[in-house]
Amino acid sequence: MKQNQQNKWKRDFLTIAAGQTVSLIGSAAVQFSLIWWLASETASPIIMSIAGLFAFLPQLILGPFAGVWVDRLHRKTVIIAADLFIGLVALGFALFFLSGNPPYWSVCMVLGIRAVGNVFHTPAIQAAIPMLVPQQELVRANGWSQFMQSGAFLLGPVLGAAMYAALPFWIILLSDLAGALVACATVVLVKIPDPERQASGRQHLFYEMKEGAAAICQDRKLFIVTAATLISMVFYAPLSTYYPLMTSDYFRADALNASMVNLGYAGGMMLCAISLGKFGAIKSKFPVIHMGLLGMGTSSLLCGLLPREMAWFWVFAVLCTLLGASSNLYNIPYIAYLQETIAPEKMGRVFSLIGSLSAATMPLGLLIAGPIAESRGVSLWFFVSGIAMLLLTLVSALLVLPQKGDKVG
Numbered sequence: 001m002k003q004n005q006q007n008k009w010k011r012d013f014l015t016i017a018a019g020q021t022v023s024l025i026g027s028a029a030v031q032f033s034l035i036w037w038l039a040s041e042t043a044s045p046i047i048m049s050i051a052g053l054f055a056f057l058p059q060l061i062l063g064p065f066a067g068v069w070v071d072r073l074h075r076k077t078v079i080i081a082a083d084l085f086i087g088l089v090a091l092g093f094a095l096f097f098l099s100g101n102p103p104y105w106s107v108c109m110v111l112g113i114r115a116v117g118n119v120f121h122t123p124a125i126q127a128a129i130p131m132l133v134p135q136q137e138l139v140r141a142n143g144w145s146q147f148m149q150s151g152a153f154l155l156g157p158v159l160g161a162a163m164y165a166a167l168p169f170w171i172i173l174l175s176d177l178a179g180a181l182v183a184c185a186t187v188v189l190v191k192i193p194d195p196e197r198q199a200s201g202r203q204h205l206f207y208e209m210k211e212g213a214a215a216i217c218q219d220r221k222l223f224i225v226t227a228a229t230l231i232s233m234v235f236y237a238p239l240s241t242y243y244p245l246m247t248s249d250y251f252r253a254d255a256l257n258a259s260m261v262n263l264g265y266a267g268g269m270m271l272c273a274i275s276l277g278k279f280g281a282i283k284s285k286f287p288v289i290h291m292g293l294l295g296m297g298t299s300s301l302l303c304g305l306l307p308r309e310m311a312w313f314w315v316f317a318v319l320c321t322l323l324g325a326s327s328n329l330y331n332i333p334y335i336a337y338l339q340e341t342i343a344p345e346k347m348g349r350v351f352s353l354i355g356s357l358s359a360a361t362m363p364l365g366l367l368i369a370g371p372i373a374e375s376r377g378v379s380l381w382f383f384v385s386g387i388a389m390l391l392l393t394l395v396s397a398l399l400v401l402p403q404k405g406d407k408v409g
Contacts, residue, residue: 009132009133009134009137012132012190012191013129013132013133013141013144014144015186015189015190016125016128016132016186016187016190017144017145017148018148018186019182019183019184019185019186019187020125020145020148020149020183020186021148021149021151021152022179022182022183023083023179023180023182023183024148024149024152024153024156024179025152025155025156025159025179026156026175026176026177026178026179026180027086027114027156027176027179028152028153028155028156028157028159028160029156029157029159029160029163029172029175029176030090030160030172030173030175030176031111031114031156031160032156032157032160032161032164033160033163033164033169033172033173034107034110034111035051036160036161036164037107037164037169038051038104038107038108041104042104047104047108050108051107051108051111053363054108054109054111054112054115055111055112055115056115056359056362056363057112057115058112058115058116058118058119059115059118059119059355059356059359060356060359060360061356062116062119063119063123063352063353063355063356063359064209064212064349064352064353064356065209065352066119066120066123066348066352067123067209067212067348067349067350067351067352067353068208068209068212068348068349068352069120069348070120070123070124070127070348070349070351070352071127071208071345071346071347071348071349072208074192074194075124075127075128075131075192075194075348076128076187076192076194078120078121078124079121079124079125079128079187079192080184080187080188081120082117082118082120082121082124083117083121083180083183083184083187084180084184085116085117086114086117086118086121086176086180087176087177087178087179087180087181088177088180089110089113089114089117089176090110090114090173090174090175090176090177090180091173091174091177093106093110093173094170094171094173094174094177095170097168097169097170097173098170119352119355122351122355123347123348123349123351123352123355124348126335126338126339126347126351127339127344127347127348127351128192129141129142129145129339130339130340130344130347131192131193131194131195131344132190132192132193135339135340136281138336138339138340139276139281139282139285139332139333139336140276140277140278140281141277142276142332142335142336142339143273143274143275143276143277143278143328143332144273144274144277145273146269146273146276146328146331146332147270147273147274147277150266150269150270150273150324150328151266151270153266154262154263154266154267154270160172163175195343195344195345195347196344196345208349209349209353211346211349212346212349212350212352212353213353215342215343215346215349215350216350216353216354219341220400221286221400222337222338222341224396224399224400225286225289225290225334225396225400226354227396228293228392228393228395228396229293229330229334229396230357230358230361231388231392232293232296232297232388232389232392232393233358233361233365234361234364234365234368235365235369235384235385235388235389236296236300236361236365236385236389237361237362237365237366238362238365238366238368238369238370238373238381238385239300239381239382239385241366242369242373242378242381242382243258243261243262243265243320244258245373245378246261246303246316246378246379246382247261247313247316249378250308250377250378250379251308251309251310251312251313251316252310253310253313257313257317260317261316261317261320264317264318264320264321264324265320265321265323265324266324267321267324268320268321268322268323268324268325268326268327268328269324269325269327269328271325272324272325272326272328272329272332273328273332276328276329276332276333282333282336285333285334285336285337286337286397286400287397288329288330288333289330289333289334289337290330290393290396290397291326291329291330292326292327292328292329292330292331292333293326293330293389293392293393293396294326294390294393295322295323295325295326295329295330296323296326296327296330296389297385297386297387297388297389297390297393298386298390299319299320299322299323299326299386300323300382300383300385300386300389301382301383301385301386301387301390302319302386303316303319303320303323303379303382303383303386304379304380304381304382304383304384304385304386305383306319306379308379338350338351338354369381369385372384
């Protein structure tokens with residue numbers, strides 16, 4: 001009986017995860033193609049900046065509200081509706097492309113509208129996982145999920161580039177719809193239980209949003225780690241913009257070398273994810289979370305100290321691999337801790353709130369990092385971000401040291 005239950009949760013989880021991976025590959029291919037078309041057609045940094053703004057603003061603005069509806073509605077319904085919404089947006093834009101070349105602003109609009117679907121989809125999936133997976137297996141399940149997601153984000157742009165070179169653009173857009181239909185089919189096959197909800201009826205929208213924030217604040221250790229992480233991300237998030245500049249400007253390397261950096265980062269994420277998926281029993285999660293953050297800080301700091309010579313590029317590539325592995329070493333147990341400790345009926349709000357706060361770190365970080373990197377070079381920001389992350393992580397680790405009577409976290 002126990003063996004049958006174990007096989008059932010694995011079968012249900014992997015069915016949904018496989019469908020979501022197919023959908024992510026299609027979405028990543030379309031996202032790459034949209035950005036590349038916009039870049040090749042306009043060659044305008046301003047247009048590209050506006051496109052990036054449209055892509056992340058929905059999470060920043062709608063995230064806390066979306067979380068309330070994720071908790072109010074059936075999570076299975078939210079997941080399917082969000083997937084279909086993203087696919088239908090791609091279908092609509094494909095038909096728009098068939099009628100001729102659309103204006104540049106329309107791509108920015110499509111990126112923003114697609115992002116609205118993700119605002120609902122991501123927290124719904126994250127909140128559904130603990131309804132399917134036993135608590136002691138959450139780290140393992142999230143490791144498998146992150147492995148497949150990392151592979152999808154690695155394969156998607158490659159597939160997008162190949163399709164862009166060989167196919168009409170409207171056909172590329174339809175791959176998003178195809179992926180969404182596969183994802184919906186796998187979700188339909190699995191029964192996803194909904195959490196028990198309070199019988200007192202729905203509260204005011206803003207009251208329910210406050211409940212999501214309170215769920216984080218009431219757990220002292222979770223609040224400290226979350227605050228330290230979000231401040232760290234203000235320093236760390238701009239690095240994703242500066243990797244190409246480190247390769248091209250600092251080391252004077254070419255596009256092939258730049259692709260090796262991306263491959264190394266994604267490979268590090270996948271290696272860590274599959275390792276946690278195989279050896280996933282982590283009873284005390286906060287030490288592992290801090291190890292991941294320390295790895296990210298150390299790698300960033302060392303990247304900033306590398307000499308400006310091509311011979312050191314390969315050390316940079318190795319450090320980027322360590323960065324990718326460290327990011328999952330922090331992220332997977334952090335998500336698992338949230339799924340274990342947050343009340344199921346509040347989980348959508350918590351994940352949406354954290355997603356919105358994380359989205360805010362990128363523009364804030366770029367406002368701070370931009371002038372410094374412009375005047376002193378991007379390597380200095382790698383060094384600064386490494387120092388900041390190490391200090392913040394050490395403070396967080398000291399504040400959450402186990403005390404007598406604490407439960408393991």
